[in-house]
Amino acid sequence: MNQPDYEFLRKLLRDKSGLDLSADKQYLIESRLLPLARKAGLASISDLVQKLRDGSSTLVSQVVEAMTTNETFFFRDKVPFDHFREMIMPELLKARANRRSIRIWCAACSTGQEPYSLAMSLKEMSAALAGWRVEIIATDLSQEVLEKSKAGLYSQFEVQRGLPIQLLVKYFKQAGELWQINSDVRGMVQHRQLNLLHDFSQLGTFDVVFCRNVLIYFDQDTKINIFGRIAKLMEPDGFLVLGAAETVVGLTDVFKPLADRRGLYRPSGIVSTAKAPLPGASRVAAAGN
Amino acid sequence: MKSCLVVDDSSVVRKIARRILEELGFSVVEAEDGERALELCTKSLPDAILLDWNMPVMDGYDFLGRLRRLPGGEGPKVVFCTTENDIDHISRALNAGANEYIMKPFDKEIVAAKFQEVGLIQALSAESA
Ligand SMILES: C[S@@+](CC[C@H](N)C(=O)[O-])C[C@H]1O[C@@H](n2cnc3c(N)ncnc32)[C@H](O)[C@@H]1O
Numbered sequence: 001m002n003q004p005d006y007e008f009l010r011k012l013l014r015d016k017s018g019l020d021l022s023a024d025k026q027y028l029i030e031s032r033l034l035p036l037a038r039k040a041g042l043a044s045i046s047d048l049v050q051k052l053r054d055g056s057s058t059l060v061s062q063v064v065e066a067m068t069t070n071e072t073f074f075f076r077d078k079v080p081f082d083h084f085r086e087m088i089m090p091e092l093l094k095a096r097a098n099r100r101s102i103r104i105w106c107a108a109c110s111t112g113q114e115p116y117s118l119a120m121s122l123k124e125m126s127a128a129l130a131g132w133r134v135e136i137i138a139t140d141l142s143q144e145v146l147e148k149s150k151a152g153l154y155s156q157f158e159v160q161r162g163l164p165i166q167l168l169v170k171y172f173k174q175a176g177e178l179w180q181i182n183s184d185v186r187g188m189v190q191h192r193q194l195n196l197l198h199d200f201s202q203l204g205t206f207d208v209v210f211c212r213n214v215l216i217y218f219d220q221d222t223k224i225n226i227f228g229r230i231a232k233l234m235e236p237d238g239f240l241v242l243g244a245a246e247t248v249v250g251l252t253d254v255f256k257p258l259a260d261r262r263g264l265y266r267p268s269g270i271v272s273t274a275k276a277p278l279p280g281a282s283r284v285a286a287a288g289n
Numbered sequence: 290m291k292s293c294l295v296v297d298d299s300s301v302v303r304k305i306a307r308r309i310l311e312e313l314g315f316s317v318v319e320a321e322d323g324e325r326a327l328e329l330c331t332k333s334l335p336d337a338i339l340l341d342w343n344m345p346v347m348d349g350y351d352f353l354g355r356l357r358r359l360p361g362g363e364g365p366k367v368v369f370c371t372t373e374n375d376i377d378h379i380s381r382a383l384n385a386g387a388n389e390y391i392m393k394p395f396d397k398e399i400v401a402a403k404f405q406e407v408g409l410i411q412a413l414s415a416e417s418a
Pocket residue numbers: 016017018068069070071072073076107108109110111114139140141142145194195196197211212213214243418
């Protein structure tokens with residue numbers, strides 16, 4: 001792949017999805033985009049780039065989706081879900097006793113394992129939640145993973161990664177070779193397509209935000225901007241949960257880590273200056289999609 | 290070092306399981322059917338048992354029932370590992386005292402996830418996506 005083509009794709013991906021590729025990821029682009037190019041009847045990455053330069057918008061979203069990493073599994077890293085059961089929910093049950101409603105956002109839900117892990121955790125505590133309204137909003141950039149999440153169909157391999165067998169028996173049905181999560185659990189999760197680079201203030205206010213294993217792909221400024229905008233739509237006593245390799249420390253002071261609760265953060269009360277998405281992102285939003 | 294008894298009538302499966310379990314830090318003993326496994330357990334109980342269902346002489350389900358009635362027999366964590374992949378079999382196994390259930394085919398990742406689930410091994414260090 002020639003340098004101008006690589007730089008074009010790098011910039012396109014950064015603008016469209018936030019993906020921050022270092023200068024030496026040509027192989028990654030080739031392995032993911034060559035199959036896509038071939039499917040579109042194009043012989044090479046160069047031809048693909050030419051088409052993109054001509055402004056084919058369906059191809060742009062295909063390229064962006066092909067470059068996302070969708071790796072996920074049920075109860076990933078376990079600890080965040082222990083936090084959810086042992087700390088987040090007990091605190092919110094007290095704090096929201098009058099309102100009796102809780103809103104949870106999974107900000108990069110991929111194929112649904114994360115929101116459904118939360119939904120099953122809620123089912124497991126349904127006695128305490130009688131008469132409560134709990135919403136789970138699951139969003140992702142990629143339409144493809146959202147469709148899979150909505151269907152709630154998983155392979156035998158997927159249901160054996162992180163999902164305790166008791167929960168499989170309780171909340172899934174066999175569908176041929178696959179396993180489908182029961183419709184009452186599916187019904188607890190609302191799906192929406194959403195790019196974190198764009199404005200998301202219309203989602204409303206949340207008590208809990210799971211934003212895991214997505215910001216790691218973004219550059220610093222983008223992370224800081226997104227943290228700032230997430231903080232703005234959170235209740236002051238809400239909870240933010242990040243991935244195992246992620247932190248706000250050294251990036252922003254709008255959230256503060258909780259002692260002894262790895263990966264768990266609360267709004268600090270300090271208001272971010274990030275009012276809007278970064279200019280690059282909003283320009284793209286206006287031009288594309 | 291924790292010990293794991295691998296019970297399967299296929300020597301190929303036993304070999305694969307042994308390799309995975311040794312990589313996970315277990316000392317491994319093998320048995321080719323339930324009867325032999327029970328014999329071994331009356332002498333010394335392992336920490337974990339990876340258990341096939343269909344075997345000649347004594348099947349895994351039968352073995353599990355007898356194991357749990359041995360003195361101290363509720364101790365070992367029993368993880369079924371079988372091609373019996375339907376809800377009915379899984380429910381029966383859980384009712385009989387199985388701790389986890391692996392549907393074949395399996396790989397190291399699944400064994401590690403399931404052994405972690407029942408507390409036989411610690412969480413692997415978090416890898417990024
Ligand atoms: C590795 S998965 C994480 C899934 C889940 N949160 C977890 O931790 O297992 C990352 C997801 O982020 C999504 N993603 C990437 N860029 C995004 C963006 N700019 N806005 C929203 N979602 C994005 C991808 O489509 C992918 O499904």
